[in-house]
Amino acid sequence: MLTIAIIGRPNVGKSTLFNRLVGKKLALVDDRPGVTRDRREGDAKLGDLTFKIIDTAGLEEGHEETLSGRMRAQTEAAIEQADGIFFLFDARVGLTPEDRFFAQLVRRAGKPLVLIANKAEGRVGTAGAIEGFDLGLGDPVPLSAEHGEGLADLYEALRENWPEETEAPDEAGPAEERLTLGEDEDGSELDLTKPLRIAVVGRPNAGKSTLLNRLLGEERLLTGPEAGLTRDSIGLDLEWRGRKMKIFDTAGLRRRAKIEDKLEKLAAADALRAVRFAEVVVVLLDATIPFEKQDLTIADLVEREGRALVIALNKWDLIGADDAERAARLTLLREEAGRLLPQVKGTPVVPVSATTAEGLDRLMAAIDKVHVIWNKRIATARLNRWLEGALEQTPPPAVSGRRIKIRYMTQLRARPPYFLLFGNQLDALPTSYERFLVNGLRQAFDLPGVPIRLSKKTTDNPYASRKARK
Structure with missing residues (x-):
């Protein structure tokens, strides 16, 4: 079985991640650093992956005979025992000299590694996560072990770094099945050998279970006129046009203020977990x-x-008396979706009827298409040709008499498309200009219906220290 050691300096959240992955509060967790001293092993589960995980003491410098030195020896033994490493740093604090020192230790180990920026929730955490690129240990995975955010990205990192150990026997397929988007693209992270994970969510009594029963062709899920029949998030295997899929039915989500029953709270939390694991x-x-x-x-x-997002309009059989009226209604609803959800402009809006099975093929085709877009990677050269034109057409505004300078852009990863801007004074870049760039990316590179992430990294001024001395 694949064995992973979690390492990092004290109080970066190693035990919290350990508890999250094993699904139990086995390791003691406290705000004080140094709670963990011995290494602890557990059986971890992430999505459909199972592996052994080792929680270790926080890495600290110290003589071999001291407590810190003996704790470090335990951590080194865990590294030797493991097949790979999760190296954690605190995204809210950013990189510290200790992080950089112990990065050399894990680099010398020569084992597959996933760099994790823990506590990455919020704007401060996102900015701190970007600092992880400076370690040269690969792309940092933004994560919040405490809140369970970013686990889907960790899942993909596991599959990427340990493909043989994490590949299910029935998922193996020829390399020719991988999709390439075109000669002018870097490529795609889409892998047709893996089941596509889909979650169906909505308000109570929207018809989620009925819809899934129609897709499966059997009465697999309990349905009825009562709202809130579904409590657990049920995962079901489905195949559409030769593509394997795992589709999750979830409990209806109401406004949090209206949820009083403990069981409904647990069901809602389960539904949110299904969203986080879905593609x-x-x-x-x-x-x-x-x-x-x-x-x-x-x-x-x-x-x-x-x-990636698809909006399905259920009970379409109840709308309109004729085709012209229904077509006009659909056009109006699509315009309304674009106005109300500008952050995912172009999201597919598909009319369906779970009762009559109308529109199910259109729905599955929309899911497949938006998944391809979600996995899309764009060549850096193409990005910067577009950026040059966008900056020439609409330059960034000036701040205190000095114009913000954007030097270049690159795509860090897909799933969803995540872009990084490099330049000067980017901290002062207005939100309105960021929206201008995001909308331009969406239109220029055909990215409808998927979130677009845009981060900024201000390049250092080599003369800053000289000016300070003067």
Whole structure:
């Protein structure tokens, strides 16, 4: 079985991640550093992956005979025992000299490694996570072990770094099945040998279970007129046009203020976990009363989690008396979706009927298409040719008489598309100009219906220290 050692300096959240992965509070967790001293092993589960995980003491410098030295020896033994390493640093604090020192230790170990920027929730955490690139240990995975955010990215990092150990026997397929988007693209992270993970979410009684029963062709899930029948997030295997899929039915999500029952709270939390593990999320709306406030809240949650989004309008058989009326209604609803959800502009809006099975093929085709876009990678040269034109057409504004200078752009990763800007004074770049760049990227490179992440890294001024001395 694959064995992973979690290492890092004290109080970066190693034990919290350990507890999260084993699903139990086995390791003591406290705000004080140095709580963990001995290494602890457990059986971890992440999505459909199982592996052994080792929690270790915080790395500290010290003589071999001291407590810190003996604790470090335990950590080194765990590294020797493990097949790979999770190296954690605190994204809210950023990189410290200790992080850089112990990065050399793990580099010398010569084992596959995933760099994890823990506590990456919020704007400060996102900025700190970017600092991880300076370690030269690969792309940092932004994560919040405490809140369970970013686990889908960790799942993908596991699959990428240990493909043989994490490949299910029935998922193996020829290399020719990998999709290439075109000669002018760097490529795609899309792998057709892996089941596509889909979550269906929405308000209670929107028809989620009925829809899945129609897709499966059997009455697999309990349905009825009562709202809230579904409590657990049920994962079901499905195949569509030769593509393997894992689709999750979830409990209906109401406004948090209205949830009083403990069981409903647990069901809602389970539904949110399904969203985080999914690649594509279908938000199912009641076409007779679409775009209620809770519908928009759910769609916004999907965007924040970075999942690809498809909006399905259920009960379409109840809309309109003729085709012309229904077509006009659909056009109006698509315009309304673009206005109410500008952060995922171009999201597919598909009319379906779980009762009559109308529109199911269109829905599955939309899911497949938006998944391809979600996995898309764009060549750096193409990005910067576009950026040059965008900057020439609409330059960034000046700050205190000095113009913000954007030097270049690159795509860090896909799933969702994540871009990084390099330049001077980028901390002062207005949000409106960031939106201008995001909308331009979406239009120029055909990225409808997926979240787009944009981060900034200000390049250092080599003369700054000289000016300070003067």
